[in-house]
Amino acid sequence: MGLILSPIWNRRLSREVFEKEKAEKINNALFAISSAVNTTQNLTDLFESIHHSLGSIIDTTNFFIALVDVSQHTLHFPYHLDTTDDDFSPISNFDTENSLTGFVVSRRRPVLLRKRELEKLAEQNSVWGPLPLIWMGVPLIVRDEVIGVVAVQSYVTPDLYNEQDLQVFSAISDQMAIAIDRKRSEEALLESETRYRHLFKNAPAGIYEIDFEKAKFIRVNDIMCRYTEYSEPELLSMDPLDLLTEKSKSVYLKRLEMLLAGKQVIPTAEYTILKKDGQKINVILNSDFVFENGKLKEARVVVHDITKLKQAQEEKIKAQAFAGEQKKLALVGQIAGKMAHDFNNILGIIMGNTELSLMDCNDEETRKTLELIFEQTLRGKNLTRNLVAFAKDQEPRQEFFNIIEKIDLVLDLLRKDLQNIELKREDEPKMPNLMADPGMIEHALINLIQNSIHATSLSEHPVITLRTYTLDDHIYFEIEDNGCGIPDDYIDAVYEPSFTLKGGMDVTGSYEGSIKGTGYGMANVKKYIEQHKGSISVESAVNCGTKFTICLPIIKTELTTQEKAELKKNIRFSDKRILLVEDESTISRVQTKILSQDPCNHTVDMANTGQMALDKFDQNTYDLVSLDYILPGKINGIAVYHHIRKTDPDIPVLFISGNIEFLESIKKLKLKDAHIDHLSKPCRNKDYVNHINSLLEKALAFRSGTI
Incomplete structure (x- = not known):
């Protein structure tokens, strides 16, 4: 006999089954929404998943998600589906008092509004768009802050939702809010990471990250690779300390020691980095240190190459010191030059009459006196020659010549004075030619x-040693003797005009009595060497000897293979037309060869006078002018420059000169004209090309409006 259930029991059982199924659907929806945070790719996918999950519980035919920023008074609708309303534009002046969404935001609780309530709100202008018959919305609250509203509505069924639906909707809203907040945080983090990676890769400075525990780079950008000339895999396999010079290592380790001791350090510091080829660059590192549980873990570092800035600062300091020295010497030189002119006239009269008297003199004592007078006039002539050389502010005339051959010539001129002296030679074989003023170098030697x-005039076994050698793209020659030496008190004064330890100043009896000094010889030597961008140094010890070392740059006739490779990486301009104005054929041949060959490949027109430069400029169109300041004839470099500017105010002009007067005037000129630069003679080939490339780049930026 079968079991017969009453209608009441059937209804109760059906309701229980329905409630159980609904509870399962709610749990499934909650689980689906929670899982969607991890399974969806972005917020849009998450919103679609939420919409689909809710649709299994309540009617979501007309559905929207609104996100609000109360502090900024903004509202936007990242997801919406509606059969009637198509206006879901973002709102930038959101007011919680005049919209259904605002109604939920301001009250911070779920809301179910039926037809009568909606009509009443519409009369108060608190409903946007088409008026629904029923509307249900719940706030999305995270950390006690309303971040948005989820709502459903119907335009055709006034009783589509009830209080139970509102309770379910409210129960699920917490999970929706958490899911949306987590996804927004994920996307913000991803966007931040993407932005960081973009900045990391495309920043105009070097950037790297470092792991202190492993003492390794974690990440490096392309600029950092370009700075160091290491590839990314090479840098990532290196200890960061290996990039630093010994001096910079000690600075770095001292700062690291302070950090580990819990002391604060300034984020920025200056270091010297070693490139892959051993060259040094100056950098400023700006470090952001990362600590974990009080322990230094990582650092993010921004690297700025300040090598050119440092070089410019050093050159400025040197130029200022040199200019100050030259002003002082120029004043002395003007006086000395005037004195030399007058003194030569007096010497000429004395010398001429003494020679005439010697021809007719038969008295031995008188003849000795006349010979002494004649010898002293010769000494006076040598003094005036040094004075005149010191007084002249002439620019070196550059030529290529062999320094060993020049030394041989000087030794031959001094052969008589060297008769009783042992002469030693230590010459490096196959010395490169020196580009310099032969007369100045000969005078210095x-x-x-x-x-x-x-x-060595009082030395028992006098020895003079001459050495020539090359080192780091420089020619060195040394003159060393085993003579009386220079006392420490006077070692810094040897280059001062009119300073001498010979003759009447020889209080220690270190020289033969007949030896006199003019006081201008070493001043001239220093002046000549510095005009060639060289250096002179002295080592001396009393009664042991003295060694002077001269260092002059090697100027090659063409770019080296390494220089070409370096320039190819950075050079942006080729096939330009350049007017080269230079009267010294040695220099013009070298510069033309460099500019016209790989990697520059420019077309070069040469002019060796100011007039020729004016004619060529007026007849042709050029991208840049390389201009010497000192030119033969009445038209000098400045006159050519002013003529150029009358026609073309923007064409780049690179001045080439070692003239002191010009170096002073160019400073003021550069303040007025952004399209000029200058190099002092002699200049390295790579520097010459880099300056030209820099001017062309600046001109392009000016034309494109980026500067």
Whole structure:
């Protein structure tokens, strides 16, 4: 006999089954929404998943998600579906008092509004768009802050939702809010990471991240690779300390020690980095240190290459010091030059009459006196020659010549004075040619060797050693003797005009009595060497000897393979037309060869006078002018420049000159004209090309409006 259930029991059982199924649907929806945070790719996918999950519980035919920023008074609708309303534009002046969404936001609780309530709100202008018959919305609250509203509505069924639906909707809203907030945080983090990676890769400075525990780079950008000339895999396999010079390592380790001790350090510091080829660059590192549980873990570092800035600062300091020295010497030189002119006239009269008297003199004592007078006039002539050389502010005339051959020539001129002196030679084979003023270098050598001859005048076994060698793209020559030496108190004064330890100033009896000094020989030597961008140094010990070392840059006739490779990486301009104005054929041949060959490949027109430069400029169109300041004839470099500017105010002009007067005037000129630059003679080939490339780049930026 079968079991017969009453209608009441059937209804109760059906309701229980329905409630159970609904509870399962709610749990499934909650689980689906929670899982969607991890399974969806973005917020749009998450919103679609929420919409689909809710649709299994309540009617979501007309559905929207609104996100609000109360502090900024903004509202936007990232997801919406509606059969009637198509206006879901974002709102930038959101007011919680005049919309259904605002109604939920301001009250911070779920709301179910039926037809009568909606009509009443519409009369108060608190409903946007088409008026629904029923509307249900719940706030999305995270950390006690309303971040949005989820709502459903119907335009055709006034009783589509009830209080039970509102309770379910409210129960699910917490999970929706958490899911949306987590996804927004994920997307914000992803966007931030994407933005960081973009900045990391495309920043105009070097950037790297470092792991202190592993002492390794974690990440490096392309600019950092370009700075160091290491590839990314090479850098990532290196200890960061290996990039630093020994001095910079000690600075770095000292700062690291302070950090580990819990002390604060300034984020920025200056270091010297070693490139892959061993060259050094100056950088400023701006570090952001990351600590974990009080322990230094990582650092994010921004690297700025300040090598050119440092070089410019050093050159400025040197130029200022040099200009100050030259002003002082120029004043002395003007006086000395005037004195030399007048003194030569007096000497000429004395010398001429003494020679005439010697021809007719038969008295031995008188003849000795006349010979002494004649010898002293010769000494006076040598003094005036040095004075005149010191007084002249002439620019070196550059030529290529062999320094060893020049030394041989000077030794031959001084052969008589070297008769009783042991002469040693230590010459490096196959010395490169030196580009310099042959007369100035010869004069410097004569003064230096003559000083050594004088210094060994009382030595029992006088020895003078001459050395020539190359080091780091420089030619060195040394003059060393085993003579009387220079006392420490006077070592810094040897280059001062009119300073001498010979003759009446020889209080220690270090020289033969007949040896006299003019006081201008070493001043001239220093002046000549510095005009060639060289250096001179002295080492001396009393009664042991003295060694002077001259260092001059090697100027090659063409770019080296390494220089070409370096320039190819950075050079942006080729096939330009350049007017080269240079009267010294040695220099113009070298510069033309460099500019016209790979990697520059420019077309070069040469002019060796100011007039020729004016004619060529007026007849042709050029992208840049390389202009010497000192030119033969009445038209100098400045006159050519002013003529160019009358026609073309923007064409780049690179001045090339070692003239002191010009170096002073160019500073003021550069303040008025952004399209000029200058290099002092002699200049390295790579520097010459880099300056031209820099001017062309600046001109392009000016035309494109980026500067």
